[in-house]
Amino acid sequence: xxxxxxxxxxxxxxxxxxxxxxxxxxxxxxxxxxxxxxxxxxxxxxxxxxxxxxxxxxxxxxxxxxxxxxxxxxxxxxxxxxxxxxxxxxxxxxxxxxxxxxxxxxxxxxxxxxxxxxxxxxxxxxxxxxxxxxxxxxxxxxxxxxxxxxxxxxxxxxxxxxxxxxxxxxxxxxxxxxxxxxxxxxxxxxxxxxxxxxxxxxxxxxxxxxxxxxxxxxxxxxxxxxxxxxxxxxxxxxxxx
Amino acid sequence: xxxxxxxxxxxxxxxxxxxxxxxxxxxxxxxxxxxxxxxxxxxxxxxxxxxxxxxxxxxxxxxxxxxxxxxxxxxxxxxxxxxxxxxxxxxxxxxxxxxxxxxxxxxxxxxxxxxxxxxxxxxxxxxxxxxxxxxxxxxxxxxxxxxxxxxxxxxxxxxxxxxxxxxxxxxxxxxxxxxxxxxxxxxxxxxxxxxxxxxxxxxxxxxxxxxxxxxxxxxxxxxxx
Numbered sequence: 004x005x006x007x008x009x010x011x012x013x014x015x016x017x018x019x020x021x022x023x024x025x026x027x028x029x030x031x032x033x034x035x036x037x038x039x040x041x042x043x044x045x046x047x048x049x050x051x052x053x054x055x056x057x058x059x060x061x062x063x064x065x066x067x068x069x070x071x072x073x074x075x076x077x078x079x080x081x082x083x084x085x086x087x088x089x090x091x092x093x094x095x096x097x098x099x100x101x102x103x104x105x106x107x108x109x110x111x112x113x114x115x116x117x118x119x120x121x122x123x124x125x126x127x128x129x130x131x132x133x134x135x136x137x138x139x140x141x142x143x144x145x146x147x148x149x150x151x152x153x154x155x156x157x158x159x160x161x162x163x164x165x166x167x168x169x170x171x172x173x174x175x176x177x178x179x180x181x182x183x184x185x186x187x188x189x190x191x192x193x194x195x196x197x198x199x200x201x202x203x204x205x206x207x208x209x210x211x212x213x214x215x216x217x218x219x220x221x222x223x224x225x226x227x228x229x230x231x232x233x234x235x236x237x238x239x240x241x242x243x244x
Numbered sequence: 245x246x247x248x249x250x251x252x253x254x255x256x257x258x259x260x261x262x263x264x265x266x267x268x269x270x271x272x273x274x275x276x277x278x279x280x281x282x283x284x285x286x287x288x289x290x291x292x293x294x295x296x297x298x299x300x301x302x303x304x305x306x307x308x309x310x311x312x313x314x315x316x317x318x319x320x321x322x323x324x325x326x327x328x329x330x331x332x333x334x335x336x337x338x339x340x341x342x343x344x345x346x347x348x349x350x351x352x353x354x355x356x357x358x359x360x361x362x363x364x365x366x367x368x369x370x371x372x373x374x375x376x377x378x379x380x381x382x383x384x385x386x387x388x389x390x391x392x393x394x395x396x397x398x399x400x401x402x403x404x405x406x407x408x409x410x411x412x413x414x415x416x417x418x419x420x421x422x423x424x425x426x427x428x429x430x431x432x433x434x435x436x437x438x439x440x441x442x443x444x445x446x447x448x449x450x451x452x453x454x455x456x457x458x459x460x461x462x463x464x465x466x467x468x469x
Contacts, residue, residue, distance in 0.1 A: 140416040147412055151403050160466045161399050165413060168395060168459050172417050175448065179420035183427065 012089040014231045015240040021224040028221040035214030042207030050204075059117045061207060065215035067110040067131075070138060073103025073219070077145070078170035081163030091227075093159035094234060096166065097149060098226035102219065104142035111135055130184035134177045141169050155234060251336035252344045259348030269317065273310040273353040274360060280306035281364045292369040299368035300429035303378065304385075304422050306364075307357050311386055312411055314353040315393040318345065319401040319464065328401075329468055339457035342464060346394040346457075347387075354386035370433065377432035377442070381425045384445040391456040392417050398463035420448060 043061035050057040077099045084092035114132055115125050126132070145162050152158035235241050263270050284302045285295055322328040331341050361382055362375045370378070396414040403409070428441035 137416045137419055140412065144409075144413045144416060147409055148399060151400070151409055157402075157466060157469060160469075161463065164395075164459060164463055164466065165399060168456075169417065171455070172420075175420045176416070179423045179444075183423045 012087075012091050014091055014094075014235050014238075017091055018228055018231050021228050025221055025224050025228075028217045028224070032214050032217035032221055035210055035217060039207045039211035039214050042210060043204075047204045047207055053121060056117070056120050057204075059113050060204075061211045063110060063113040063117060064208060065212045066106045066113065067135065068212065069215050069219050070103055070107040070110050070135065073099050073106055074138060074141065074166075074173065075170065077103060078166045081159075081166040084159060085163045085167065090159075090234065091231070093163065094230040095223070095227050096163060097159070098230050099223055100142055100146050100149070102222055102226065104139060104146065106219075107135060107139040107142055111139065128184065130181040133180045133184065137176055137180070138173070141173075145169070249340055251334065252340050255331070255341050255344035256348050259345055260351065263348065263352045269314075270352050273314045274356045276313050277306050277310040277357050277360065278364065280309060281368065285368070296369045296371070296433070299365065299370045300374075300378070300426040300433065302368065303361060303364060303370075303429070304381075304426040307361075307382060307386060307425075308389060308415070308418055308422055310357060311354060311389040312393060312414060314349070315390075315397045315410060315414075318349050318394055318397045319467075320397075323401045323467065328464065332465065332468060338461040338464065342394065342398070342460040343453075343457040346390050346460065349394065350387050350390040354382075354390050357386060358382040370429070373435070374429050374432035377438045378429050380442060381428045381438075381445055384442060384449050385421045385425045388421055388445070388449045388452045389414075389418055391452045391460070395456055395460045395463055398460050398467060401464075402467040421445065424448070 039061060043058055047058070049055050077096050080092045080096040080099065083089055084096060111132070114135070118127055118132075119125050145165055148165055149158045149162040152161060232241070281302060284298065288294055288298065319328060322331070332338055334341070358379055361378050365375050365378055366372070393410070393414050396410045399413065400410050424441040424444045428438040428445070431438040431441065
């Protein structure tokens with residue numbers, strides 16, 4: 004187990020392994036997303052209430068889940084890097100932040116576009132939307148702190164500490180926002196109905212989720228590889244490559 | 245002398261003495277607090293009904309912003325003259341020492357806000373029944389803000405950048421304090437029992453007190469590397 008841990012933590016090993024895995028994950032992402040797009044846009048029936056407008060769910064929900072997953076992964080990677088001083092873990096944390104911020108932004112943008120026809124407004128201070136907005140600021144803070152340091156090692160540890168403190172705070176933020184919202188909820192905001200989703204609508208969503216996951220893994224590996232190249236630019240194994 | 249809390253009193257006394265030598269700097273967060281609060285009636289309207297409605301949020305938002313203002317100074321001068329390094333090397337427990345520094349900072353920048361809050365509350369036509377909740381909430385909430393801010397300050401001390409980055413780091417983490425604090429005052433204004441949000445503020449304070457000094461100490465070490 005420890006051997007595996009160390010082996011995976013070694014940049015050359017990761018670099019090669021990721022190189023082999025990227026085409027597989029990328030291909031899987033392409034197939035899954037195409038299938039899910041067809042399923043979601045063509046095969047799934049229109050919603051009886053929202054008509055075809057609901058179909059944006061196939062982008063919105065996967066991006067929102069990926070954004071949360073990205074923050075957790077970033078904090079776990081940063082924590083691993085801080086505790087066991089594994090450089091690769093820091094590289095993963097550095098690579099995942101912009102991806103997470105992009106998914107967060109996508110979730111906010113699609114939520115906003117969805118909100119216009121359904122709620123009649125581009126932005127509502129809905130609990131989930133607000134939490135997502137704060138999450139975006141957490142990502143941006145992490146990235147700016149990292150960018151402010153010139154020294155990579157220092158940037159890794161400082162931003163890693165912020166990510167770990169942030170992840171402890173995320174549940175508190177989320178529940179405070181939910182609570183704030185449930186008490187302030189005005190009559191003007193139409194709460195998004197949560198009808199039991201039928202199988203015809205569900206399977207493209209799950210497929211899309213898997214596709215987004217594969218896409219996330221692909222981009223993460225590509226970005227981590229480039230991080231490794233930057234960080235190890237003076238090392239021997241890289242010269243041999 | 246060698247107990248786990250050794251050095252706490254010395255650092256606390258030193259930081260307080262330094263702060264009192266510069267009364268001007270000490271007054272800044274307080275003036276800022278008053279100014280922000282004064283801006284809202286100017287921008288909105290002098291209507292008592294409206295001001296009473298927005299007062300909890302305005303007062304808490306102003307407290308949050310003014311607690312950010314003085315943070316930059318928390319570690320910067322000590323970092324500049326090397327005394328921060330001496331604290332790290334002193335052999336005392338660093339989390340305890342940074343807790344003392346944060347406490348001194350809160351006594352200078354947070355406590356005055358608590359004391360002046362009723363004055364501003366009355367200026368915003370907040371009913372006197374809610375003043376107690378406001379003060380108690382600030383008393384429980386501002387130390388957490390100072391602790392969160394100290395972590396942000398420690399992370400950015402070694403950097404040349406100003407406080408814009410610090411705000412970006414600290415404000416998202418501080419949103420629960422703002423929500424619970426303002427909500428408590430709101431409940432008190434409406435004549436309801438504000439004890440729920442106050443308990444939550446106290447719970448967050450104890451969580452912050454137990455965990456954040458460790459994070460601040462780690463951040464100080466990173467900055468000094």
